[in-house]
Amino acid sequence: MNALTPWSSMRRELERLFERFPDPIFESSEVGGDWTPKIDVSETKDAVMVKAEIPGVDAKDISLSIHGELLTLKGEKSQEKEDKDERHHRVERSYGAFLRTVRLPSAVDPTKIDAKFKNGVLTVTLPKSPAAKGTTIPIKVT
Numbered sequence: 001m002n003a004l005t006p007w008s009s010m011r012r013e014l015e016r017l018f019e020r021f022p023d024p025i026f027e028s029s030e031v032g033g034d035w036t037p038k039i040d041v042s043e044t045k046d047a048v049m050v051k052a053e054i055p056g057v058d059a060k061d062i063s064l065s066i067h068g069e070l071l072t073l074k075g076e077k078s079q080e081k082e083d084k085d086e087r088h089h090r091v092e093r094s095y096g097a098f099l100r101t102v103r104l105p106s107a108v109d110p111t112k113i114d115a116k117f118k119n120g121v122l123t124v125t126l127p128k129s130p131a132a133k134g135t136t137i138p139i140k141v142t
Helices: 002-019
Strands: 028-032 038-043 047-053 062-067 070-077 096-103 114-118 121-127
Touching: 038 096, 062 121, 070 121
Parallel strands: none
Antiparallel strands: 028 096, 038 047, 047 121, 062 070, 070 096, 114 121
16 A cells, blocks of 8 residues: 555645646637737626727727627727838837637626727626526525
8 A cells, every 4th residue: 555655645746736726717718910908807796897908999990799608809900001201110019900709707698798998998797697696595494
Protein backbone atom coordinates (compact mmCIF):
# COMPACT_ATOMS: atom_id res chain seq x y z
CA MET A 1 0.00 0.00 0.00
CA ASN A 2 2.91 2.36 0.62
CA ALA A 3 3.79 2.16 -3.09
CA LEU A 4 0.59 4.10 -3.90
CA THR A 5 1.27 6.89 -1.38
CA PRO A 6 3.31 9.10 -3.77
CA TRP A 7 0.55 8.89 -6.39
CA SER A 8 -2.23 9.83 -3.98
CA SER A 9 -0.14 12.73 -2.72
CA MET A 10 0.45 13.90 -6.29
CA ARG A 11 -3.26 13.56 -7.04
CA ARG A 12 -4.16 15.75 -4.05
CA GLU A 13 -1.66 18.39 -5.21
CA LEU A 14 -3.13 18.38 -8.73
CA GLU A 15 -6.69 18.67 -7.39
CA ARG A 16 -5.63 21.66 -5.27
CA LEU A 17 -4.00 23.26 -8.30
CA PHE A 18 -7.15 22.95 -10.44
CA GLU A 19 -9.37 24.25 -7.62
CA ARG A 20 -7.61 27.61 -8.00
CA PHE A 21 -9.01 28.09 -11.51
CA PRO A 22 -12.47 29.68 -11.62
CA ASP A 23 -15.38 27.93 -13.27
CA PRO A 24 -15.86 29.09 -16.87
CA ILE A 25 -19.33 30.53 -16.16
CA PHE A 26 -18.78 33.60 -18.30
CA GLU A 27 -16.96 31.78 -21.03
CA SER A 28 -16.50 33.98 -24.07
CA SER A 29 -14.74 33.84 -27.36
CA GLU A 30 -12.93 36.59 -29.14
CA VAL A 31 -12.85 36.22 -32.88
CA GLY A 32 -12.62 38.82 -35.54
CA GLY A 33 -10.37 41.63 -36.65
CA ASP A 34 -7.49 43.41 -34.98
CA TRP A 35 -9.46 44.30 -31.88
CA THR A 36 -12.34 43.15 -29.74
CA PRO A 37 -14.48 45.17 -27.34
CA LYS A 38 -13.79 44.64 -23.64
CA ILE A 39 -16.83 43.42 -21.75
CA ASP A 40 -18.20 43.05 -18.23
CA VAL A 41 -20.86 40.44 -17.38
CA SER A 42 -22.80 40.74 -14.13
CA GLU A 43 -25.91 39.12 -12.70
CA THR A 44 -28.69 40.03 -10.29
CA LYS A 45 -31.57 37.82 -9.17
CA ASP A 46 -33.69 39.21 -12.04
CA ALA A 47 -31.31 39.87 -14.94
CA VAL A 48 -27.93 39.42 -16.59
CA MET A 49 -26.11 42.60 -17.61
CA VAL A 50 -23.48 42.80 -20.35
CA LYS A 51 -21.53 46.03 -20.86
CA ALA A 52 -19.18 46.44 -23.80
CA GLU A 53 -16.77 49.29 -24.50
CA ILE A 54 -17.03 50.16 -28.18
CA PRO A 55 -15.53 53.64 -28.58
CA GLY A 56 -15.50 55.28 -31.98
CA VAL A 57 -18.23 53.05 -33.42
CA ASP A 58 -21.67 54.22 -34.50
CA ALA A 59 -24.67 52.34 -33.11
CA LYS A 60 -25.76 51.56 -36.67
CA ASP A 61 -22.52 49.60 -37.15
CA ILE A 62 -23.23 47.26 -34.22
CA SER A 63 -25.31 44.09 -34.39
CA LEU A 64 -26.51 42.06 -31.41
CA SER A 65 -28.05 38.57 -31.51
CA ILE A 66 -28.91 35.78 -29.11
CA HIS A 67 -29.07 32.06 -29.81
CA GLY A 68 -29.89 29.96 -26.76
CA GLU A 69 -27.39 30.92 -24.08
CA LEU A 70 -24.97 32.67 -26.47
CA LEU A 71 -25.01 36.45 -26.91
CA THR A 72 -23.12 37.64 -29.99
CA LEU A 73 -21.91 41.18 -30.57
CA LYS A 74 -20.43 42.12 -33.91
CA GLY A 75 -19.67 45.21 -35.90
CA GLU A 76 -16.97 47.28 -37.48
CA LYS A 77 -14.90 50.28 -36.53
CA SER A 78 -14.09 52.22 -39.68
CA GLN A 79 -10.75 53.89 -40.15
CA GLU A 80 -10.72 57.62 -40.75
CA LYS A 81 -9.78 58.67 -44.26
CA GLU A 82 -6.17 59.69 -44.60
CA ASP A 83 -5.07 63.04 -45.93
CA LYS A 84 -2.36 62.57 -48.59
CA ASP A 85 -0.36 65.49 -47.13
CA GLU A 86 -0.52 64.05 -43.63
CA ARG A 87 2.51 62.28 -42.15
CA HIS A 88 1.83 59.93 -39.23
CA HIS A 89 4.33 59.69 -36.38
CA ARG A 90 2.41 57.10 -34.39
CA VAL A 91 -0.66 54.96 -35.13
CA GLU A 92 -1.96 52.94 -32.16
CA ARG A 93 -5.73 52.88 -32.59
CA SER A 94 -7.23 49.67 -33.94
CA TYR A 95 -9.82 49.40 -36.68
CA GLY A 96 -11.72 46.69 -38.46
CA ALA A 97 -14.42 44.13 -37.86
CA PHE A 98 -15.04 42.60 -34.47
CA LEU A 99 -17.01 39.62 -33.20
CA ARG A 100 -17.53 38.72 -29.56
CA THR A 101 -19.63 35.84 -28.23
CA VAL A 102 -20.48 35.42 -24.55
CA ARG A 103 -22.02 32.38 -22.87
CA LEU A 104 -24.68 33.67 -20.46
CA PRO A 105 -24.72 32.29 -16.90
CA SER A 106 -28.46 31.57 -16.92
CA ALA A 107 -31.47 31.34 -19.23
CA VAL A 108 -32.92 34.70 -20.31
CA ASP A 109 -36.17 35.86 -21.88
CA PRO A 110 -35.18 36.94 -25.42
CA THR A 111 -38.42 38.91 -25.91
CA LYS A 112 -37.54 41.37 -23.11
CA ILE A 113 -33.88 42.19 -23.89
CA ASP A 114 -33.01 45.89 -23.73
CA ALA A 115 -29.89 47.35 -25.38
CA LYS A 116 -28.69 50.95 -24.97
CA PHE A 117 -25.64 52.64 -26.49
CA LYS A 118 -24.28 55.81 -24.86
CA ASN A 119 -20.82 57.41 -24.84
CA GLY A 120 -19.21 54.40 -26.50
CA VAL A 121 -20.63 51.86 -24.02
CA LEU A 122 -23.23 49.29 -25.03
CA THR A 123 -25.35 48.13 -22.07
CA VAL A 124 -27.47 45.03 -22.64
CA THR A 125 -30.01 44.03 -19.97
CA LEU A 126 -31.22 40.45 -20.34
CA PRO A 127 -34.09 39.62 -17.95
CA LYS A 128 -33.91 36.07 -16.66
CA SER A 129 -36.56 33.61 -17.69
CA PRO A 130 -38.97 32.59 -14.89
CA ALA A 131 -37.40 29.12 -14.75
CA ALA A 132 -33.91 30.60 -14.24
CA LYS A 133 -35.06 32.63 -11.22
CA GLY A 134 -35.88 29.45 -9.35
CA THR A 135 -38.61 28.76 -6.84
CA THR A 136 -38.47 29.05 -3.08
CA ILE A 137 -40.04 26.07 -1.37
CA PRO A 138 -41.45 26.72 2.09
CA ILE A 139 -40.66 24.17 4.76
CA LYS A 140 -43.51 23.19 7.03
CA VAL A 141 -42.80 22.41 10.64
CA THR A 142 -44.87 19.52 11.93
